Amino acid sequence: MAETQSSTAQGPWFLADHPALDFINTVAIVDGQPHDFWQTDEDVDAWLQQAGLATDGPAAHSEAGTLLQAARQLRDNIRDMVQQQKAGEAIDVRVLNAWLGEAISHMQLVTEQGTLQIRRIYPAQSAMQRLGRVAEQAASLLAQADFSRVRACEHPACNLWFYDRTKAHRRRWCSMALCGNRAKVARFRQGVKSEG
Numbered sequence: 001m002a003e004t005q006s007s008t009a010q011g012p013w014f015l016a017d018h019p020a021l022d023f024i025n026t027v028a029i030v031d032g033q034p035h036d037f038w039q040t041d042e043d044v045d046a047w048l049q050q051a052g053l054a055t056d057g058p059a060a061h062s063e064a065g066t067l068l069q070a071a072r073q074l075r076d077n078i079r080d081m082v083q084q085q086k087a088g089e090a091i092d093v094r095v096l097n098a099w100l101g102e103a104i105s106h107m108q109l110v111t112e113q114g115t116l117q118i119r120r121i122y123p124a125q126s127a128m129q130r131l132g133r134v135a136e137q138a139a140s141l142l143a144q145a146d147f148s149r150v151r152a153c154e155h156p157a158c159n160l161w162f163y164d165r166t167k168a169h170r171r172r173w174c175s176m177a178l179c180g181n182r183a184k185v186a187r188f189r190q191g192v193k194s195e196g
Helices: 019-024 041-051 066-086 093-102 132-144 176-195
Strands: 027-030 033-036 106-112 115-121 150-152 161-163
Touching: 019 041, 019 066, 019 132, 019 161, 041 066, 041 132, 066 093, 066 132, 066 150, 093 132
Parallel strands: none
Antiparallel strands: 027 033, 106 115, 150 161
16 A cells, blocks of 8 residues: 555555455555554454454454454465465465354344345354354355456555456556556656656
């Protein structure tokens, strides 16, 4: 991310067009340094809520920092696997399968707006279970996504990933507002320097 983003870095950005990539993008470059948007369990809970990946019901009581530590571990694992898949390298599926094994869920019949719906319920008895939906999204990305469309932002001062869902499949930046415009300004300034 840009040097100018420390004042606007309110929280992790949801710009990757895939929840598993948004999850790994919770570490971004701010002021030229890696910045982890998660500093507490509450930060992780807030992210899960924003992403629509929170578990159902109250979370089981655990020691402070347990969810944070688990989320950071899963994030590192997913980032490594995405990078390996992108590079065409073999992935050790055992790591993610351990998380998926904890992603216990069941179907429940509910009435929403007067209509019967089937909803998948995820209990939250452990930190790993609270992150189970994220692990499922990562598995889906790794197994089913067209990895030619999974890309890292091309700006040299950015470490964010995205899934290119554009019609022409030519997306280059995590966001035009964050990195695309900065690249245009840098090219313009370079052109002005070379003319002067």
